[in-house]
Amino acid sequence: MKSVVSSFDVDHRTLREGLYLRSTYQINDKLSVLSWDMRFCAPMDHKPLTPGAVHTIEHLMAYWLRLDETIGHSIVSFCPMGCLTGFYLSTMNDVTAEQIKAALGRVYAKVFPIHGKEDIVGMNEIQCGNPSLYDIEGANEAMHKYVGILFSPEEAAAAGLKL
Numbered sequence: 001m002k003s004v005v006s007s008f009d010v011d012h013r014t015l016r017e018g019l020y021l022r023s024t025y026q027i028n029d030k031l032s033v034l035s036w037d038m039r040f041c042a043p044m045d046h047k048p049l050t051p052g053a054v055h056t057i058e059h060l061m062a063y064w065l066r067l068d069e070t071i072g073h074s075i076v077s078f079c080p081m082g083c084l085t086g087f088y089l090s091t092m093n094d095v096t097a098e099q100i101k102a103a104l105g106r107v108y109a110k111v112f113p114i115h116g117k118e119d120i121v122g123m124n125e126i127q128c129g130n131p132s133l134y135d136i137e138g139a140n141e142a143m144h145k146y147v148g149i150l151f152s153p154e155e156a157a158a159a160g161l162k163l
């Protein structure tokens with residue numbers, strides 16, 4: 001039976017790391033919103049991200065992707081998966097996977113590696129519900145690995161990424 005939650009229709013036993021268009025939501029028959037699965041960890045590898053790394057990446061990506069010149073204006077939300085294996089990026093339907101990948105590369109080149117809590121946008125008591133939950137090393141490692149999954153060595157070199 002097809003589930004009302006589209007990700008429940010994906011067989012997570014065979015899902016690998018990557019960037020996937022998970023579903024398209026039609027809202028009031030007018031707006032078309034895309035839900036992208038940014039899968040950092042293969043579920044069956046049983047090596048999810050640390051909660052601190054997830055929270056750190058959430059803050060940085062939610063902020064920096066919105067400033068990206070190509071896709072920033074089309075971003076609806078950037079949210080962590082509760083299973084700690086990735087994130088959901090919601091966008092308007094004028095964005096392609098290639099554009100998202102390129103934007104991720106630009107954010108990675110500009111922001112990572114981070115060196116301390118002061119590099120994490122909004123990680124303070126005023127702007128966040130749990131500012132002591134962060135993981136500098138875990139976030140750097142997770143982003144490095146994910147960009148290495150999305151970009152071939154040739155693509156990374158062309159984009160000026162150090163992998």
Ligand SMILES: [Zn+2]
Binds near residue numbers: 059
């Ligand atoms: Zn927070």
